[in-house]
Amino acid sequence: MTVATAIVYSSFMVPYRIGFEAAPVAEGRYLDTFVDVLFGLDIVLTFRLAYHNAERQLVCNAVIIAKKYAKGWLVVDLLSTLPIDSIGRLFVPSENAAQVAQSTKFLRMFRVARLFKLVRLLKIGKVFKRIRDSIQLSPSTERLLKLVTIMICFGHCSGHTWCTDYFFPYDDEPGACSVRVPNEDRYLVAIYWAFTTMTTVGYGDLKPSKFSVPELSFAVVCLIVNSTVFAYVVSGIIGVISNHNPSDREYRTQMNEMKDYVRDTAMSVRLSNNVKRHYDFLLSTTCLFPEEQVI
Structure with missing residues (x-):
């Protein structure tokens, strides 16, 4: 359950910090460090975690367990546990580090590299399977929760990608909208745009600039991907309702x-x-x- 909570935390905070260039406060840095340490411990413990093979026999041999883990989730776990921010700061001079971090594309690439942490989502199904085995949920409820989670994750990620200044740089002037508007309000607008696009409502009050090729291109990709996800979710909900009883x-x-x-x-x-x-x-x-x- 602790690992699942850490995965959910990462899946929400990583896009938020990339999209809004939001530096974590002291408590946030401590929490991020705790999450990275937690996943590091999970890697160590997985090397000693017995499993059932195809014949339903319990395998306890450490060498066999390590080989199986190395061929499977080890690379994913290592990529998602690397302290990307700390590695990036090693390449930034100690003096004027904040200005360098805002002005160099190199540091921005390191910030975008935080997306590696989202590969933890690949393990969420395995973790939730353990939770499902310990919590009695009806198949309909489980399926419905899974569909809603998929929809929220896609909306959350596409909204933050829309706002990220790496793809759509803004003018860092005192009168710039991104400076005057708090991140909380920008987040609300981003989620509003993402879900109106996903549900194919598209009121037209928020739209890409016709002079910005990146915005137009990303909007087209979002329309295709998010509408496909929405159709999948709707069909899944219909299936849940029809098979509820x-x-x-x-x-x-x-x-x-x-x-x-x-x-x-x-x-x-x-x-x-x-x-x-x-x-x-x-x-x-x-x-x-x-x-x-x-x-």
Whole structure:
């Protein structure tokens, strides 16, 4: 659960700091360091974490475990745990470091390299699988939470990418909008744009500049990707709703088949009504699924 919380924290804070060039306060730096240390400990512990092989046998051999981890998640974990900010500061002179960090593309590239930390999201499914095994959730609720999480993550990331001054640099003058408007308000506007684009509403009050090729290009990419994600989420929610009560769905299916049979056999009205009442009683008092196959 702690690792899952750290992954969620990184997935929200990394795009925010890249998009708004927001330097973490002292508490934020301590928390970031704690998260990096936590993932470093997770790497160490994973080398000693037993697992079940294809034959469902528990593998406890340290060498086999290490080889399996090295061929799998080790590279991803190392990339996501590297202290990118600390490495970047090594290449910045100690004097006037703040001005250098704002003016050099080299430092901006290091800031964008923070996105490596988002590869931790690749492990979120594995972590949530452990949580799901310990918490009793219905399949419908689990599926719905997963779809909502996907939608929020895409909206969050696309909104911050829209605002990042690495792609769309702004004029750092006292009257510039990005200087006058607090990051909290810019975040709200970015999320508003992202979700109106994702849901294909697009009121037109926020739109890319027709003179900016990067903004237009990114807007086109967002329209394609986010609309695809939204269609996937909507279809998934429809599937969740339709499969929310499988017993009721099976009941209606069998009742409809029975009604079709009664109609095709040209039964009398009295007999057909008796058959329907009997079938309705039978289905409501018995299990609609083959217990032998389920067990």
